[in-house]
Amino acid sequence: SKRTIVAMPGDGIGKNVLEEAIRVLEAAGFEANYVEGDIGWEFWKKEGNPLPDRTLKLLEEHKIGLFGAITSKPKDAAAEELAPELRDKGLVYSSPIVGLRQHFGLDICLRPCRTYKGNPLNFIRRGPNDTIEEPKIDVAIFRQNTEGLYGGVEWSNPPKEVHDTLMTHPKFKKNFGDVPKEEISVSTRIFTKKATERILRAAFDYAKDNGYKSVTVCEKPNVIRETSGMMFKMAQEIKDKDYPDIELWNTNIDAQMMWLTKNPENYGVIVAGNMFGDIVSDGFAGLIGGLGFACSAQMNPDSGVAVFEPTHGSAPKYADYDISITNPIAMMESACMMLDFIKEDEIAKKIRTAIAEVIAEGKVQTYDMKKMRGKPDVVKNGAASTTEMADAIIAKMK
Numbered sequence: 001s002k003r004t005i006v007a008m009p010g011d012g013i014g015k016n017v018l019e020e021a022i023r024v025l026e027a028a029g030f031e032a033n034y035v036e037g038d039i040g041w042e043f044w045k046k047e048g049n050p051l052p053d054r055t056l057k058l059l060e061e062h063k064i065g066l067f068g069a070i071t072s073k074p075k076d077a078a079a080e081e082l083a084p085e086l087r088d089k090g091l092v093y094s095s096p097i098v099g100l101r102q103h104f105g106l107d108i109c110l111r112p113c114r115t116y117k118g119n120p121l122n123f124i125r126r127g128p129n130d131t132i133e134e135p136k137i138d139v140a141i142f143r144q145n146t147e148g149l150y151g152g153v154e155w156s157n158p159p160k161e162v163h164d165t166l167m168t169h170p171k172f173k174k175n176f177g178d179v180p181k182e183e184i185s186v187s188t189r190i191f192t193k194k195a196t197e198r199i200l201r202a203a204f205d206y207a208k209d210n211g212y213k214s215v216t217v218c219e220k221p222n223v224i225r226e227t228s229g230m231m232f233k234m235a236q237e238i239k240d241k242d243y244p245d246i247e248l249w250n251t252n253i254d255a256q257m258m259w260l261t262k263n264p265e266n267y268g269v270i271v272a273g274n275m276f277g278d279i280v281s282d283g284f285a286g287l288i289g290g291l292g293f294a295c296s297a298q299m300n301p302d303s304g305v306a307v308f309e310p311t312h313g314s315a316p317k318y319a320d321y322d323i324s325i326t327n328p329i330a331m332m333e334s335a336c337m338m339l340d341f342i343k344e345d346e347i348a349k350k351i352r353t354a355i356a357e358v359i360a361e362g363k364v365q366t367y368d369m370k371k372m373r374g375k376p377d378v379v380k381n382g383a384a385s386t387t388e389m390a391d392a393i394i395a396k397m398k
């Protein structure tokens, strides 16, 4: 029987890139049914919920989701756009993609960044004697996706018990003095051993299965001793016990951002907490072409629920063009990660090869690849539309 995929286009360009990715999946011979999952701004405005229960049910049933992108706005702006009959209900907007991660415990986020040959956006650096070098990047970043600084446990004007605890912490008085609770905001950075072990093991397994020689823990253990420190210590134990042949490296997030512009080719698998994983993956994505190319998988290996999405958002600037002009490759690569997850290796390879060929040839390029800024005049500058890019990729598979 055919597999069913929950297709969640979301808002803006999310709809365009998902439509083209599905067309490519079909052209590559991937047989599936697609059911549409409602998500995003439209449903916030109409129903007061950007992540309706019926969408959660669909994912519970079918497990695998493809997600385009959503539009998010700050709390007050969100309240103003609600349908009039919903306005006095005290509804508070919260991001549906964060909601999906939390609801399904999608705690493993994988973001690979690999150089495409011939991509005009590739990072280049000056080598010795003024040579120009284009380092070949091949990294897989594992980001803990549910905890840490993005875990949502925070206060402004914290409750008395929290304030009391802070005041009795030996470092607090020493570093900040006596501060009334009204004058404090706290965002916690919680790492549990369970989730930390899961992301570390996911990273080591991936390194082992895919022939990477190193796993780099990218944190800041000398300063953030308890959380980063715990992660590095656990990494060392896991390596010693179960992955003796894989090298374990330790970098600080700040230094890592510098090293990735000097020698990005040195790194293989990278693993980090939620925020540092977010930062370092955007850094590497910039080196391989940026948002038009950055793909990701968010997975819960226990339940088998997984959602695949480009890193970019809904790009409202480009949503109201007559023809869609943004780059669908990030979405298509995310779809390939879905194929990896469900072990459709042949089809994934077929699509990736076609994408690589179109990029290397350089004849069909979306506006981002033409390095156009602002509101690009696509026709005049000969950039391809989203659909033309998909057509070129499909043509390569024939």
Ligand code: NAI
Pocket: 017, 068, 069, 070, 071, 072, 073, 097, 291, 292, 310, 311, 312, 313, 314, 315, 316, 317, 318, 326, 327, 328, 330, 368
């Ligand atoms: P964005 O990623 O939507 O767009 C920023 C810029 O990057 C665009 O203006 C465009 O120049 C470029 N870009 C993005 N995707 C591209 C593509 N496929 N091809 C070529 N160029 C591309 O980020 P922005 O403008 O900060 O946020 C817009 C909306 O998206 C906001 O409402 C934000 O909350 C939401 N957002 C949603 C995300 C998600 O759904 N996971 C992630 C990031 C932002």
Ligand code: MG
Pocket: 278, 282
């Ligand atoms: Mg980000």
